Amino acid sequence: MSGPGVFRAAVWVVQRDLRLATRRPAQVLQPLAFFAVVTLLFPLGYTPELAKLRAIAPGVLWVAALLASMLALESLFREDADDGTLEQFVVSGQPLTILLLAKTATHWLLTGLPLTLMAPLVGGALGVPFAALGGILSSLVLGTISLSLIGAVGAGLTLASRRGGVLLSLLTLPLAVPVLIFGARATELAIAGDSLTAPLYLLGAVAVLGLTLAPLAAAAAVRIGLE
Amino acid sequence: MDWTWFHKFGSPPHVYRLAGLLTPWFAWPAALLILGALYGGLVLAPPDYQQGDGFRIIYVHAPSAWLAVMIYAVMATAAGVGLIWRMKVAHAVAASCAGVGAWFTVVSLLTGMLWGKPMWGTYWVWDPRLTAQLILLFLYLGFMGLRASIDDVSRADRASAVLALVGVVNLPIIRYSVEWWNSIHQAPSVMKMDRPSMPFDMLAPLLAMLLGFSLYFGAVLLIRLRAEILRRERNASWIREELT
Numbered sequence: 001m002s003g004p005g006v007f008r009a010a011v012w013v014v015q016r017d018l019r020l021a022t023r024r025p026a027q028v029l030q031p032l033a034f035f036a037v038v039t040l041l042f043p044l045g046y047t048p049e050l051a052k053l054r055a056i057a058p059g060v061l062w063v064a065a066l067l068a069s070m071l072a073l074e075s076l077f078r079e080d081a082d083d084g085t086l087e088q089f090v091v092s093g094q095p096l097t098i099l100l101l102a103k104t105a106t107h108w109l110l111t112g113l114p115l116t117l118m119a120p121l122v123g124g125a126l127g128v129p130f131a132a133l134g135g136i137l138s139s140l141v142l143g144t145i146s147l148s149l150i151g152a153v154g155a156g157l158t159l160a161s162r163r164g165g166v167l168l169s170l171l172t173l174p175l176a177v178p179v180l181i182f183g184a185r186a187t188e189l190a191i192a193g194d195s196l197t198a199p200l201y202l203l204g205a206v207a208v209l210g211l212t213l214a215p216l217a218a219a220a221a222v223r224i225g226l227e
Numbered sequence: 228m229d230w231t232w233f234h235k236f237g238s239p240p241h242v243y244r245l246a247g248l249l250t251p252w253f254a255w256p257a258a259l260l261i262l263g264a265l266y267g268g269l270v271l272a273p274p275d276y277q278q279g280d281g282f283r284i285i286y287v288h289a290p291s292a293w294l295a296v297m298i299y300a301v302m303a304t305a306a307g308v309g310l311i312w313r314m315k316v317a318h319a320v321a322a323s324c325a326g327v328g329a330w331f332t333v334v335s336l337l338t339g340m341l342w343g344k345p346m347w348g349t350y351w352v353w354d355p356r357l358t359a360q361l362i363l364l365f366l367y368l369g370f371m372g373l374r375a376s377i378d379d380v381s382r383a384d385r386a387s388a389v390l391a392l393v394g395v396v397n398l399p400i401i402r403y404s405v406e407w408w409n410s411i412h413q414a415p416s417v418m419k420m421d422r423p424s425m426p427f428d429m430l431a432p433l434l435a436m437l438l439g440f441s442l443y444f445g446a447v448l449l450i451r452l453r454a455e456i457l458r459r460e461r462n463a464s465w466i467r468e469e470l471t
Contacts, residue, residue, distance in 0.1 A: 153393055157386050161376035170372055171390060174365040175397050178404035185408070206400070217393050220310075224385045 009094045010102035017106040027075055028110050035068040035115055039122045050127030057126040058187035061136070062143070062180050064122075065115050069144060070169050072111040073151040076103065077222065081159050087226055096219040104152040104215070112144030128191055135190025135200075142203040143183040149210035150175050152218040159225025178206055240465045242316045243456045246449040253446035260439030267432035275429075284342045286432055290440040292335035292356075295363060296398075298328030298444060302370070303395035306388035318384035319459060321391060322374060323451035327444060329367035336360055355406040362401055366394045380459060 004012075021028050042060050043053060053060075080086045080103075089099045119140050120133045128136065154172035161167060186199035235241050268286035275282040302324035309317035339357055340350040351357070370387055377383035460466055 153389075157373060157390055158376075160379070160382045160386050161373065162378070163376060167369075167372050167376055170365065171369040174362050174369065174401070175393065177362055178397075178400045181404045181408040202404075209400075213393075213396065217389055220389050221386060224382055224389070227379075227382060 006094055006098050009092070010098050013089075013099050013102040014106045014109075017103060018109070021106075021110050027072075028114070031068040031072040031111055032114050032118060034071055035064050035118060036122060038064040038067060039126065042126070054127035054129075054191060057123060057128050057191065058184040060126060061119060061123060061140075061187060062184045065119075065140065065144065065183075066147065066173070066176060066180060068115055069111055069147045069151060070172060072107070073155045073168060073172070074165060076107050076152060076155040077159055077225075078155070081222075081226060086222060090223065090226060096222065097215040100152060100156075100218045100222060101211075101215040104148050104218070107152070108145055108148040112141075112148050116140040116144055129193075131193065132187075132190040135196050136187050139183050139186035139190070139196065139200060139203055142200065142207050143179050145207045146179045146203070146210045147176055149207070149214035149218075150179070153214050153221060156218040156221030156225060159222060160227075179203065182206065236316055237312070237314045239316055239319075239456050239460050239463070240469065243453055243469070246453050246456075250446055250449045250453075253442045253449060257439050257442035257446055260435050260442065264432040264435035264439055267428070267435065272429045272432055273426070278346060281342065281345045284338050286436050288335060288338040288342060289433060290437045291331045291338065292360060293437060294440050294444055295328055295332040295335050295360065297441070298324050298331060299363065299366070299391075299398065300395065301448075302328060303391040306391040310385060310388040310392070315381075315384070315459070316456070318388065319455040320448070320452055321388060322384070323448055323455050325367055325371050325374070327447055327451070329364060329371065331440075331444075332360060332364040332367060336364065355402075355408070359402045359405045362405070363398070366398070370394070 039060055090096055119136055123136055151172055154168050158168045182199045182202045186196045189196040269283055274280050302321045305317045305320040344350050370390055373390055374383045374387045
């Protein structure tokens with residue numbers, strides 16, 4: 001068939017979503033602010049002592065990152081479904097899996113990556129030593145990729161439902177348990193100054209599995225949701 | 228090969244009648260096995276040398292925990308069949324499975340907690356098996372929540388089927404990650420059951436109970452499936468003929 005190749009189409013999707021994001025910066029910034037506020041609550045609610053905060057820092061960082069990326073998922077497909085863009089994807093003749101993968105990648109660029117880049121700041125506030133930041137950054141990069149992919153499936157599935165929000169979290173959070181466990185473990189090891197190769201490999205494995213299967217499931221879900 | 232027998236399962240009236248015929252064949256053996264196993268487990272089996280009579284809750288706990296996982300597999304298989312062959316009846320099976328599976332998960336969690344109190348001194352420990360079971364309960368709740376939130380039956384069927392398949396891929400990963408998570412946070416738990424070394428008069432009621440529970444699940448599934456088919460086909464003419 002004539003027309004642009006898959007790669008071109010995917011690049012267009014990425015460009016379009018990035019441009020939309022620059023027009024509506026609040027949508028991108030809100031999850032980041034949420035991430036910062038949630039982590040701020042722990043010193044206030046628990047203790048300002050850095051030594052104690054350091055002990056719970058892995059859990060706090062990962063749970064906050066998980067919740068922040070949940071929050072950003074709502075907007076992943078919903079608006080494009082409402083204004084018919086997703087339908088155009090389906091009838092465009094391009095493989096829907098690739099287009100959705102491009103959308104998910106953009107979503108990660110706009111939430112997962114900034115969350116990761118914010119982690120040193122937030123982690124520093126929780127008493128995480130400077131030497132651990134490299135390990136934390138690499139675990140968050142791999143972990144947020146998986147979170148975006150799992151979230152894309154959940155966002156696709158809730159397209160057909162009347163109310164998204166809470167249901168989306170109920171669907172997605174249990175599936176994200178392995179990412180949370182491996183990620184928090186990697187962060188813990190990084191703070192302790194140990195080698196974090198094992199959990200990083202596992203995070204990488206989950207991300208690769210997600211990259212392979214999640215777009216297929218998301219495409220199936222979006223097709224059902226659009227009928 | 229002749230596939231007629233398989234395609235017949237796509238016909239709601241056929242499955243409705245078949246389920247009605249099969250129900251007693253599951254229900255009666257289930258009742259007999261469960262009653263027999265209860266007698267065997269509560270009366271005949273000797274008390275455990277460490278746990279005394281407290282261990283006897285295993286006769287409800289272990290089979291329900293096992294079924295909770297098995298039902299998820301049945302549900303995902305039915306959902307997959309429904310998705311691939313666009314078989315409405317298979318989706319009805321998956322929908323009927325969810326509630327039963329969730330209840331077995333709750334039963335296994337509650338009996339586990341009741342067992343934990345005398346044995347561990349607390350109702351809840353973050354034991355990997357308990358935690359994985361709790362996550363399984365949330366997977367069931369998510370499946371049912373997604374179904375309930377979509378008005379159109381056919382879309383609810385297929386969306387929840389995709390979720391069930393995603394869950395079944397993820398379930399082993401969750402189980403292993405939880406086990407790995409726990410093994411580094413606390414020492415191995417008190418509960419170490421050497422199953423093969425269990426004496427026969429303790430083991431036999433357990434196996435009988437397992438079979439009994441499975442048959443009971445079969446019977447309940449068939450009854451719920453009939454109800455589900457009736458609900459879905461409520462405007463079909465064959466139901467009027469069937470019921471008059």
